[in-house]
Amino acid sequence: MKDMKKLQLALLAGLLVLSGFTIQAKAAPQNHPGKLAYKHVEYLTEGIGPRVAGTENEGKARTYIAEELNKLGFKADVQPFSYTRKNVTKNSANIVALKDSKKTTKQIIVGAHYDSAKIGKGADDNASSVGVILETAKKLQHRNLPYDVKFIFFGAEEEGLQGSSYYANNMKNAEIKNTIAMINLDSLLAGDNIYVYGSADQGWIRDLALNIAGKKKIPLETNPGLNPEYPAGTTGDWSDHAPFKKAGIPIAYLEATNWEIGDLDGYTQTIEHGAIWHTENDNLTFLNTAFPGRPQERLYQFTTILTELLADMKHEVK
Template identity: 30%
Template sequence: MMIVPAGSAATPAEGLTAMLFDAKLGKPEDFTTDAAGKIALISRGEITFQEKVAHAVEAGATGVLIYDHVDQPGPLNPSIGGDTTVPVGGISKASGIALLNDIALQEKTVTFTVEKLKSATSQNIIATRSPKRGSNHDIVHISAHFDSVPFAPGASDNASGTSVALELARILKSYPIEKELRFVFAGAEEIGLLGSEYYVIRLSGNEISRSLANFNLDMVGTAWENATAIYLNAVDGQANIVSDTAMETAARIGTPSELILYQRGASDHVSFHEAGIPAINFIRREPDTANLEPYYHTPLDTVEYISKERLQEAGELVGASVYSLIRK
């Protein structure tokens, strides 16, 4: 079983057949001239998936298989951060070890096939609330993606963020506001932020200039005990009106979890940031390591591992932060 990340190249229709090259962790020093023309078999860990693939391409590998470094019920779903020139697949630790101990050692060939879908469709759902008086108001966007990955039910990623955004829409529908409020429920986030990108690039210049902030909710309700911090992910790692407002709100309302400003993309806030709109991704992670929950992108991403208390905490933090902006 294999998962193909967004950005992977396709194989020929008959698939890619080649010998395996044990590229260990995929660092530059893990490759030799023998990697050329082979499929690089790489373990997860220490460097990013994007770097692993780039090093394999540089070494002349014709494809990449990345296997997990921990036992999970489903295959690894790597995020490679953009398009690449070779086909890439994610597999489980068990599959990776089996390939190493059998196929690679015996210098056998493997075949894997990647087909690009060209007619798939997705949807965005947009809800807007405008002040009763005036026009050309500043806009505050609350976003959450509602898709998940194959084999993962998606309770945390991202029914948690979607549910909090829906609840905020319900609560804020009757509050007096002085700025425009938009709820952006984006599809196709997991295959390259396509839904949010589609939404943002269709904003007019006037709408972008009026866009004050984007609060992006993603994986805010995990019950994983190690995820004690709410990370405020900024694409450039810099504070902005969203992170500043959240920090001020947390101090004012007594948010129990630590808030950590962190440099990270990989969610729909990237689309807003690239358009010049201040954006922050709210997500739960483990302090110091920034690790995500072990259920991430696996069949164990179920409601059993969702915390009602943490959903409430995220809703109160983001809701109070948003309202402090739209009521002015």
Template identity: 25%
Template sequence: MDTLTSRCFEGRGYTHDGMNKAACFIQDRFKEMGLQPLAGKQYQQSFSYPVNTFPGRASLFINGVQLVAGRDFIPSPESAGVKGAGKLVQKDATHFIDLQNRIVVDVQKKLTWSVAPQAADYTVIQVDSVSFSKVGKPETIEIDLENKLVSRFKAANVCAMVKGSVYPDSVILLTAHYDHLGGLGTEAYFPGANDNASGVALLLSLAQYYSKHPQPYSIGFICFAGEEAGLLGSNYYTQHPLLPLKQIRFLLNMDMVGTGEDGITVVNATEFPDAFASLQQLNKDKKYLADVKSRGKAANSDHYPFSEKGVPAFFMYTLGGIRAYHDVFDVASTLPMQEFSDLGGLIKDFFAYLQSGAAAN
């Protein structure tokens, strides 16, 4: 967790080579564990997509008061870069406009960032409401924001497996996205501890376990890129599978698993009721988690492109604890990880059930 969220990886995103550094780190861990590539000789499955980035200057003054990128303000992800000074005109309680520079200031109670595949011809600056209240009546704005539209950002899914001892062509797949939002300017970055360094940490922990304890079925591991940009890595994989999708007996995707005091939610539970009932029973028998809650079909993480292609899949996320999300406060030091071992134990038991001959339906 500390490594994946460190300054070295710059939020595993689109500035300072952060995503590529993270991919190489994960690949090296797979190699150290003795895992083989999922197919062929390469661990990385490369693809590309457009993304609007903010790699350089990111300064903002309102009424001469300097605001801090990431904590006090963020640009909307599609914003154009802009440099200039102007006057703010109030449009309503939360919106102020600098017409000359095509800037909209949008006051928000929580700053939540994302990723955009294009750059607009305007700039929207979201400002934290508490920070905004300290500048007085907003009248002037000075901004220096650099953006760069990268038409073909290079990314890669990182894929590995432990070959099955009896049924090597039947695969149980464990997945988690490793990308996050990257950096804003030269100082701010989004660590993405819960989202989703937590899922990658658990995946690597289980990869280490299975490297020492091969199973009758092959156990595959995929760390996806481009999830925050719209499930791009998992969509790419399902369109260019390294192994035939029909060989995947079950897929378990983990995203935001760093808490757990209130248990977990399982997306697609209603789609595969027998598998979900078994998961609940395994949890009850071992008393791993406070609750295993059911949720229906949802396109909210990397399981979705697979289940749309007919692959049985669950998506697990933990409940309770901190609520930092897509902001600079999602850091490793405040993420409790109190159910990390218990969730890992439940997953091991569930994988054993999947290999016992019981069909997931």
């Protein structure tokens, strides 16, 4: 019976071709969100490898990011800094690029660190966020916005938030006052669920992101507050949003993890394999094998959310 159905379908296809019709598989759109982000993740992790702060590979990643930003027409400025840790002084740098609206001095900062831990290749933590921001920058390249968008890629996050602290600590009062929000991205590929957080007293960016995700049918959540140390909707100060939050700037933080397992603190990212970040499993080969389709899905989800979020904050410009 199955062979007969196959024969019938083959004959039908042949008749359609003879009649001037062709049957083609539906190709995925070339501009599908997340595709370009994946290519960036692939290059950073497989083309360069681990990007430990202060090493040659961190410098290679910095050069790559700056070149990609320059290709998009953004002038990538390198902000070098030094820091001392365990009596050792190291050099690193932030990469800063501005999408200038030409209309206002108000700005939104979008940031992520590009260095990685010594173990693994840093696909989840944090090439994923670099890829999402670079693709979002391309999507917004020719889009008119009523505010500036400043893309910052931080060095040496794994050494104690060195890059973000250096940038935030050197902001002048006028820039702090004119910064509408800081959106941080960290570790987007591996987690069982996707989240957005805000600060306890200023959660409007978080709520806007949740609203956007709902309209796009993307299952974005926030911290459910099962751990009293981290109230619902908030998170800890362990990533690059923290220095900006300390400066009084409204923050949002996007990541993929699982707040309902382990110590209920968001550190244990997956039910099946526990934490991925800072382990040998933080590479694309493992992630694609252990969670088929998850890396691509996460990059699609976060690229879509971030792009729409940056285009929908116009009501906050005053």
